[in-house]
Amino acid sequence: MQNSKEKTLSQRIAERIIKYILEENLQPGDKLPNETVMCERLNVGRSSLREAMRALASRNVITIRQGSGSYVSATPGMIDDPFGLTFVEDKQKMIKDLMEIRFLIEPSIAAMAAIRADETDIKNILTACENTEKLLLANKNHAEKDIAFHTAIALSSKNIVVPKLVPIINSSIPLIRESAKFTMRDETIEIHREIADAIAAHDAVRAHDAMYLHLIYNRKHIKSIN
Secondary structure (H helix, E strand, O other): OHHHHHHHHHHHHHHHHHHHHHHOOOOOOOEOOOHHHHHHHHOOOHHHHHHHHHHHHHOOOEEEEOOOEEEEOOOOOOOOOOOOHHHOOOHHHHHHHHHHHHHHHHHHHHHHHHHHOOHHHHHHHHHHHHHHHHHHHOOOOOHHHHHHHHHHHHHHOOOOOHHHHHHHHOOHHHHHHHHOOOOOHHHHHHHHHHHHHHHHOOOHHHHHHHHHHHHHHHHHHHHHOO
16 A cells, blocks of 8 residues: 555656646756755655656656756657557568558648748758768668658647657658668659758648658658568
8 A cells, every 4th residue: 555655646746847847948958956956846755756757767758867867858758669669570561551651641741841840940951851861872871860851840840749740650761771771862862852942942732742752752662672
């Protein structure tokens, strides 16, 4: 019974810490006050606070750095694999199913980005596009920059839910490259540039169609390696 009550207490403390983060408008990477200050502010004991902090760390709300302190996570509340895709045995089936979802939402995301992107958003998209292009031309692994490109577009949609979904959807990007040698260099360079230019021109229809074409290229590649 004692353990059950203690667990309930730690959950309540965790909720109060989250409330504190929101009220103080702490941003990803910001440091939380030290343990002594937090205990005094929340009027709780050290052991209860530590348990609550560990629980928040497991949920990726905070990051605990030994000898440094606790910080708001880079992507608060988002765990790396919320759908458990790592444990799906049939990776080829999973890639195809992820592509289906990408067809449903990414063209529309690109269209939203074209309508809502500001100058900073456009700069980030163009930079991510150029970074991906450089790696492609150098025949280097570009999966990370490719994901950054799609993430920049998602952020530009100004829809607060979309950036939470896209990292999961984009998990198909490295999987595709792990499945076989990537052979779509020229197509990827061309269509990434087309997507970026369409968004920069605030042309929603052109951005939608360019993203759709990009996904068609990817689907064609997936079929070719099966």
